[in-house]
Each structure stands twice: as C-alpha cells, then as structure tokens.
Amino acid sequence: MNGADLDLPLASRAELDLQRRLARCRRHYVGNALQARLDIAQAAPDVDLELSLAWDGLPLRFLCQAPALARWLAPNLQEAAFASLPAALQLALLEREGNVFPGLVWYGLSPAQPRAAMGLRLSLERDDQRLALWLDGDPATLLARLPPRPSAQRLAIPLRLSLQWPGLPLEAGELRTLEPGDLLLLPAGHRPDAALLGVLEGRPWARCQLHSTQLELLDMHDTPSLADSEDLHELDQLPIPVSFEVGRRTLDLHTLSTLQPGSLLDLDCALDGEVRILANRRCLGIGELVRLQDRLGVRVTRLFGYDEA
Numbered sequence: 001m002n003g004a005d006l007d008l009p010l011a012s013r014a015e016l017d018l019q020r021r022l023a024r025c026r027r028h029y030v031g032n033a034l035q036a037r038l039d040i041a042q043a044a045p046d047v048d049l050e051l052s053l054a055w056d057g058l059p060l061r062f063l064c065q066a067p068a069l070a071r072w073l074a075p076n077l078q079e080a081a082f083a084s085l086p087a088a089l090q091l092a093l094l095e096r097e098g099n100v101f102p103g104l105v106w107y108g109l110s111p112a113q114p115r116a117a118m119g120l121r122l123s124l125e126r127d128d129q130r131l132a133l134w135l136d137g138d139p140a141t142l143l144a145r146l147p148p149r150p151s152a153q154r155l156a157i158p159l160r161l162s163l164q165w166p167g168l169p170l171e172a173g174e175l176r177t178l179e180p181g182d183l184l185l186l187p188a189g190h191r192p193d194a195a196l197l198g199v200l201e202g203r204p205w206a207r208c209q210l211h212s213t214q215l216e217l218l219d220m221h222d223t224p225s226l227a228d229s230e231d232l233h234e235l236d237q238l239p240i241p242v243s244f245e246v247g248r249r250t251l252d253l254h255t256l257s258t259l260q261p262g263s264l265l266d267l268d269c270a271l272d273g274e275v276r277i278l279a280n281r282r283c284l285g286i287g288e289l290v291r292l293q294d295r296l297g298v299r300v301t302r303l304f305g306y307d308e309a
Helices: 013-023 066-076 087-100 140-145 172-176 253-258
Strands: 028-031 034-042 049-055 058-064 104-111 118-126 129-135 158-164 168-171 183-185 196-200 203-211 214-220 239-252 264-266 274-279 282-292 295-303
Touching: 013 034, 013 118, 013 140, 049 087, 058 066, 058 140, 066 087, 066 129, 087 104, 158 203, 168 172, 168 183, 172 239, 183 282, 196 214, 196 239, 239 253, 239 282, 274 295
Parallel strands: none
Antiparallel strands: 028 034, 034 118, 049 058, 049 104, 058 129, 118 129, 158 196, 158 239, 168 239, 183 295, 196 203, 203 214, 214 264, 239 274, 274 282, 282 295
C-alpha cells in the first residue's frame, strides 16, 4: 500500500507551531467556581458571533455560538432573550461575567462567519455549564503574555543520569582481548574525588561533584569540537572511547528543569568501588577501583556477552 493512498487526517504547519507555543504556557485556570482551559481545536461549524474585547490592553476577537453564549448568561437574563437586549445591556452583562478575569474590557458583538482552520480554543466551565470560544487571529502575542506552564501540568518522564569519569581511549583490538582480571589505568593524575561527568540519556550534560550521598551540579557541559581523526590501516586500530560509570540516578523532567549550577541531588546510597565499563554507550562489564602506585585503575571483574551488554 502506498502512503499516498491512505485516507489520513491532515495537519498544518501552523497547527504544529501553535502546539509548540501552547506547550510552554499554563493551560488550566481555576477560580471563583469557574474553570478555564486552553487547547487547540477546530471551530464549531455553526459559530455565528464575534466578541471584541481587550485583555491588559491587548485587542482580541473570539468566535462563539450565540445560543451557547445565551445559555451561559441565562442566570443573569431573568428569562429574557439575550439577542433581543440592547447592545449596551449586552456589554454590561459580558462585563459582569468578565470580572473574574482582571484587565478584561469588552468592546462589542457582531455577526461572524464560520472558520474552518484549527485554532486556539478557550473552554469555560461552571457547574454544569460550558462555553467554548475560539480565538480569531494570530495567538502569538496572547500566548507570550500567559504564565509559563507549571511543573504539575507536565508529564513526569523519567530520564537516566549516568555519573562517569573521563573517557579512556582504547583501540578496538584491545577491547576484544579484555579478560576478567585485566587492569585498565585511568589518566595520570586522576583522583577519586575528581568531578564526574553527568551523562543524561547518553548525552553529556553537566559536570558534577560528589559529596557522600549528594551530588552538586558544577556547570553545564560544553561539547568540544571533534578533531579530524587519523587514517586507520586496520579495524583493530579504531579508537573507541571507554568510560567508567561510578553511579546512576533516575530523574524526572520536573526536577531536571529546576537544576542549575550549585544545585544538590540526593543519591540513593553512597557510591562504592564498583564501576560499569562503558564503550559506545554499551556496558561491556563490571570492574572494581584499584590503586597502582600514584595512578587509579579499574580491574575487570566480569565481562558481558552480547545479549547481556
């Protein structure tokens, strides 16, 4: 089956851009028995009324269904038909309803034609009443004024943070001949209390300093430019960076978004001498820290097969 033959719903670039902008803004508001929610939706096919207003000096136009607006205002109409009221009285009712939104000024109502495009929708809910309003126009300026999306409205996505010492360049041939009991020397001058590289989901993220069961964020990682590699004459000479993971921690996006240099992270337990030997983001085996004169090293205690790695 050709992809062009599938009957799929269409999405526009404008809808995607709006989704990305809205994702950074607060979308749910609650106050005075009223709930307001922002989302993206296509306007109802029978919208027939345009509301002109301003919020904090920003001119806005919203589309809605006249019967739905009349039902929303019914508690204040005393059984009168909203459409039959003078324009000044209609505005007065809207201003009374809009008191829950500080800085809201109403200008008028006018007939409107249906719009087919996807756009920003404001949904109001009070007891068993609901009212949907669709923004008519570019939402960029409005979204720029909204408060940022709070952490409670974000998905708690777990991310793996690996704590590693600096990499050790080994050739592929050396890796292939590793056996339990072999010793790998860390760079000269490396100390056990040296800063760790925090690798977040496989990507260098920040330099960290370990304090017993707490991790201090020192600074964010800057990826250096890669130098041109030398020509290889044999595949066994292929340089493969090997690193040693001394600890790991799972974070969620809420916690991650609040971290900055100087922040502290609690670890589940103090780190011991066991390390994981990593090459190309794959765990080759387990080792233990050893000291060889004035150098630190890792003694290979276990090597994994392909399936285990």
